[in-house]
Amino acid sequence: MEHPTDRRALHPFWVIVNKEMTDHVRSWRFIILLSLILLTCFGSLYTAVNNIGTPAKPGTPDSGAFLFLKLFTATDGTLPSFIVFINFLGPLLGITLGFDAVNSERGTLSRIMSQPIHRDYLLNGKFTASLLVVAILFFSLTFLVMGLGLIVIGVPPTAGEFFRILSFTLVSVLYVAFWLNLSILFSVRFRQPATSALTSIAVWLFLAIFYPILIRMAAHAMAPASGIMADPDALMQYQHTVLNFLRFAPSQLFSDATTTLLMPMVRSLGPLTMEQVAGAIPNPLPLGESLFIVWPQLTGLIAATIVCFALSYFSFMRKEIRSR
Amino acid sequence: MKDPVIAITRLTKRYGSLTAVDNLDLSVYKGEVFGLLGPNGAGKSTTILMLLGLTEPFAGFMKVCGIDPTKNPIEVKKKVGYLPDDVGFYDNRTGLDNLLYTARLNRIPKEQALRKAHQLLEQVGLGAETKKRAGAYSRGMRQRLGLADVLIKDPEIIILDEPTLGIDPTGVREFLDLIVRLSRDQGITVLLSSHHLHQVQQICDRVGLFVGGRLIAEGDITALSAKVFGEEPFLIEADIVCPDSEDLSSLQTTLRQLEGVGSLTLVSGSLHIGCSHDVTAEIARTVIQSGYGLTRLQKRTHGLDDIYHRYFEGGKA
Numbered sequence: 001m002e003h004p005t006d007r008r009a010l011h012p013f014w015v016i017v018n019k020e021m022t023d024h025v026r027s028w029r030f031i032i033l034l035s036l037i038l039l040t041c042f043g044s045l046y047t048a049v050n051n052i053g054t055p056a057k058p059g060t061p062d063s064g065a066f067l068f069l070k071l072f073t074a075t076d077g078t079l080p081s082f083i084v085f086i087n088f089l090g091p092l093l094g095i096t097l098g099f100d101a102v103n104s105e106r107g108t109l110s111r112i113m114s115q116p117i118h119r120d121y122l123l124n125g126k127f128t129a130s131l132l133v134v135a136i137l138f139f140s141l142t143f144l145v146m147g148l149g150l151i152v153i154g155v156p157p158t159a160g161e162f163f164r165i166l167s168f169t170l171v172s173v174l175y176v177a178f179w180l181n182l183s184i185l186f187s188v189r190f191r192q193p194a195t196s197a198l199t200s201i202a203v204w205l206f207l208a209i210f211y212p213i214l215i216r217m218a219a220h221a222m223a224p225a226s227g228i229m230a231d232p233d234a235l236m237q238y239q240h241t242v243l244n245f246l247r248f249a250p251s252q253l254f255s256d257a258t259t260t261l262l263m264p265m266v267r268s269l270g271p272l273t274m275e276q277v278a279g280a281i282p283n284p285l286p287l288g289e290s291l292f293i294v295w296p297q298l299t300g301l302i303a304a305t306i307v308c309f310a311l312s313y314f315s316f317m318r319k320e321i322r323s324r
Numbered sequence: 325m326k327d328p329v330i331a332i333t334r335l336t337k338r339y340g341s342l343t344a345v346d347n348l349d350l351s352v353y354k355g356e357v358f359g360l361l362g363p364n365g366a367g368k369s370t371t372i373l374m375l376l377g378l379t380e381p382f383a384g385f386m387k388v389c390g391i392d393p394t395k396n397p398i399e400v401k402k403k404v405g406y407l408p409d410d411v412g413f414y415d416n417r418t419g420l421d422n423l424l425y426t427a428r429l430n431r432i433p434k435e436q437a438l439r440k441a442h443q444l445l446e447q448v449g450l451g452a453e454t455k456k457r458a459g460a461y462s463r464g465m466r467q468r469l470g471l472a473d474v475l476i477k478d479p480e481i482i483i484l485d486e487p488t489l490g491i492d493p494t495g496v497r498e499f500l501d502l503i504v505r506l507s508r509d510q511g512i513t514v515l516l517s518s519h520h521l522h523q524v525q526q527i528c529d530r531v532g533l534f535v536g537g538r539l540i541a542e543g544d545i546t547a548l549s550a551k552v553f554g555e556e557p558f559l560i561e562a563d564i565v566c567p568d569s570e571d572l573s574s575l576q577t578t579l580r581q582l583e584g585v586g587s588l589t590l591v592s593g594s595l596h597i598g599c600s601h602d603v604t605a606e607i608a609r610t611v612i613q614s615g616y617g618l619t620r621l622q623k624r625t626h627g628l629d630d631i632y633h634r635y636f637e638g639g640k641a
Contacts, residue, residue, distance in 0.1 A: 009431040019425060023416075107412020111473065114376050114406035115429040116398045321378045 012117045016125030017132070024133050029096050034137070037093070040085045045145055048074040048081065049152050066284065068157040069164060069262045071149040082145065083258045086172050087251055091208070093137075094179025095200040097130040100193035101184045102316060110321050123316045127184060127309065134176045142169045160264075163287055168261045171294075174301050175254040179204065181308035188312045188319065207249040215245045243269070253301050257294040264290060269297075328387075329354045329481060329513050330375065335384035337370050337537075344370045346537035348384070352481075352515055352530075357507050359524035360517040362534030368517040369409070371534075372483050375515075376406055389480055402430070405474030409486035411466060415459030419450060419469050422458050423476055430477040437476070444472040448502065464495040471502065481513045482506075488523055500527045533631070541631075548631050556586045556598030559624045560607060563594045565617030575614055582606055594620070 010018070024030050051074050052067060075081040080088075102123070105112070112122060142165060150156060157165070182203065186196035219242040224234045246252045260266045264284035285293075328351035337345040345367040352358045360368045373379040375388055377397025386393055393400040413422045420441055427437035445454050448468040453461065461469060467487060474482050484503070488496045504527050507514045518524050524531055531548060533541040541551050550557050566572060572595070576588050579597065585607075587598040597607060604623045611618045 009433050010428060012429045012431065015425070015428040023414075026416075105412075107408070107410055108414060109412075110378070110408040111406070111411055111413075111426075111470075112429070113378055114401055114404070114408075115426060115477075116401040117429055118398065321373060 012115070013121045013125055016117075016121055017129045020126050020129030021133055024097060024130065030133075033089075033093055033096050037085075037089055037137075037141070040089065041082060041141060041145065043079050044075070044082045044085055045071065045148060047076055047079045048072070049149070051076045052153060066161060066264055067153065067155050068146075068149060068161045069264070071145060071153075072165070072168065073259075073262050083168075083255070083262060087175075087255055087258070088208070090172060090176045090254070091179040091204045091251070093134065094130075094176040094181075095183045095197065095204065097133065098126075098180040098183035099187055099197040099200050101126045101130075101187045102312075102319075103187045103191055103193050103196060113321050119317060120313065123184070123188075123313060127181070130180050130184075131173070131177055134180070135173045138169050138172050138176075142166075160287055164261050164264070164290070167287070167291065168258055171254065171257050171261065171298065171301070174298070174305065175250065178250050178301055178305040178308065181305050181312065185308050185312035185315075188316045208251050211249050212246060212252070215242065219245075247297070247300065250301060250304060253297040257297040257301070260290050260294045266290075266293075269293060328352055329389055330515065331387045332371075332375075333385045335371070335374065335386060336382045337367070337374060337379065338382045344537050345374070345381075348537070348539055350532060350539055350542070352513060354513055355507065355511045356529040357504065357514040357516065357527055359528035359531040360515065360534055361519065361521065361524050361531050362517075363519055366534045367537040368534055369485055372406070372485055372515070372517065375483065376401060376404060402477070403480045405477060405479035405482040407467075407470045407474045407482070407484045407487055409489055411470040411473075413458035413461070413466065413469060413473075415457065417458055418455050419445065419458050419461065419465075420454045422469065423473055426473050427476050432477070440476055441472070444475055445469075448472045449498070464491045464499070467491055467495075467499060468502075471499070475506070479512065481515065483515045483517075485517050486519070487516060488518065488520060496523060503527065545631075556600060558599040558602055560597045560599060560604055561591075561594050561620070561622045561624065562597065562607065562611065562618065563620035564611060565619055567615050567617075570615070575611065575616055578610055578614055579607065582610060 048071050052070050072082040075084075102109075105122075109122075113119060146157065146165065179200070183196065183200040186199045187193070190196040190199065219238075222238070224231065224238050247256070256269050260269065264287075266285075291298075330350070330352040332348055332350040335345055335348040335350075336343065348367075348371060350371075360371070362368050370379065374381050375386060375393055377393035377400055380394060388400045389403045391399045391403075413419070414425070417425070423441040423444065424437055427441060428434075432440070442451075442454070445451055448471050450465060450468055450472065453465060458466070458469065471484075471487075474484075482503075487503070488499060491499060500523055503514060503516070506512055516524070516528065525545060530542065530544050532539050533548070541548050543551065546557070564572065564575065566575075572590070576595075579585055579588060582603060584600045584603045585597055586600060587596075589596045589598075602623065604621065608618060608621055
């Protein structure tokens with residue numbers, strides 16, 4: 001009794017993606033987080049628009065240029081800027097979308113696995129669905145901010161600015177993808193959704209707050225002599241080491257990457273000596289050069305994301321399919 | 325009989341040092357209802373998971389509808405519907421949505437899936453609950469929705485793992501009737517695992533007794549009891565009143581002379597007589613003629629209960 005399968009019917013993988021996306025969009029937690037993000041974004045947009053006329057550092061020659069990018073970075077100190085908010089809320093969004101991806105499938109996992117689909121469809125489908133939701137959310141948010149900015153300040157973005165903003169959005173999606181994969185990994189490892197949620201949040205808080213504090217404390221203890229007697233090589237070495245340790249945290253990678261992308265005046269992420277700066281003309285970098293500077297950061301983020309995904313894939317494929 | 329639709333040869337599954345399934349040989353034929361009977365942890369679920377290609381066997385071969393589930397699980401899963409014990413649904417979706425999701429995973433075109441889903445929901449008696457969220461379903465309703473979920477892909481074989489667990493007695497009866505009707509009407513082969521003897525006895529054509537990862541007996545109930553109780557498939561219980569001067573021993577000697585009478589045991593005042601065929605009438609006559617009083621005489625055929633217990637006594641001994 002062969003039932004007629006329609007080749008035109010949606011591929012099972014996309015059926016799963018479709019269902020997962022609907023689940024996300026309909027869920028309360030997504031709606032709550034969405035309103036939180038919208039609120040903070042418009043808050044930061046408001047302060048940005050109010051302060052867009054005042055240059056970040058008085059006297060810098062770029063006060064007129066790249067006006068549009070300032071929508072994302074400008075602040076008067078009362079509210080953090082758009083990128084800082086994304087840096088902070090992005091992980092929360094990723095964790096929210098992923099922490100119960102697999103362990104909430106109690107009783108349903110064996111039923112779904114007995115359908116004619118490959119085992120990895122479920123995990124890949126869930127990941128793809130969440131990533132699509134994040135991408136759609138971020139791109140629409142960015143375009144919304146751009147549109148509103150256009151109305152308010154009345155200056156259209158240049159092509160360079162437009163592509164910088166697009167790459168910023170892509171990096172943000174990548175950043176959230178890392179947290180998404182981390183929480184999916186925990187959702188495969190832990191049976192209770194609450195455990196995986198708490199573990200993800202603990203990792204996030206540790207990396208976002210405690211890790212930089214610890215590194216700075218350690219760095220303080222090991223700081224070489226400063227002042228007139230200081231050895232410039234040792235100082236440089238020291239600064240580089242501290243920065244590199246800080247970069248183990250994804251939020252540091254993200255803020256490095258986004259700052260460089262949205263502030264074309266940034267030409268190095270490490271310390272520069274006076275000699276290096278001496279001959280330099282304070283001109284903005286082209287987009288290609290900015291991307292070149294943040295390439296290590298991007299690679300780091302991509303690698304961390306892939307490692308998390310590979311680990312969850314591996315443990316999901318080895319997982320015993322048992323009911324409850 | 326024809327070629328088996330499920331053929332298992334020397335199947336073994338080990339978890340570390342634990343052997344969950346040990347050298348299993350089993351054949352299930354088309355259209356029959358086969359009961360896998362055994363206590364918890366006997367390896368029933370593991371066997372089922374291997375049949376679906378969800379767990380890899382350690383050794384041995386399987387063919388389900390002529391396909392090896394280890395090598396080609398997708399093809400097998402197209403033809404086999406599986407209802408896990410304590411089946412779960414997406415609680416925030418309606419029963420209908422849950423069915424349609426399964427249908428779409430099986431690439432059934434939309435209109436056809438919708439038609440079929442409504443028809444199946446009607447068939448399992450959930451016609452009124454179509455739009456209700458699956459989270460609000462009772463245990464019995466979930467199980468019936470599970471059956472509809474299994475049937476929506478038009479399977480050749482359905483495998484039910486402990487399908488009656490946690491349903492009330494009327495629910496169980498309705499559910500089992502439904503399964504039998506489906507099997508008869510549509511020629512679906514049913515493999516059912518359970519530790520409830522009576523239910524298995526009610527509906528299964530053949531039964532496999534599964535203990536410690538091994539199939540220790542297989543066949544219909546009569547064949548099984550013949551296998552287990554050997555020469556004495558019949559048991560006759562007699563309550564006997566002795567005359568003043570006598571005790572039972574002389575009667576026992578007389579009874580042993582009868583053709584077909586095997587063992588004689590005294591169990592709490594009544595005499596249990598094992599026989600190779602039905603000799604109830606002869607026994608009654610003998611007892612009366614010997615001057616004994618007969619207060620009760622009962623013929624019992626062995627049910628699965630007895631078969632089961634016999635095995636467990638054997639297993640412990």
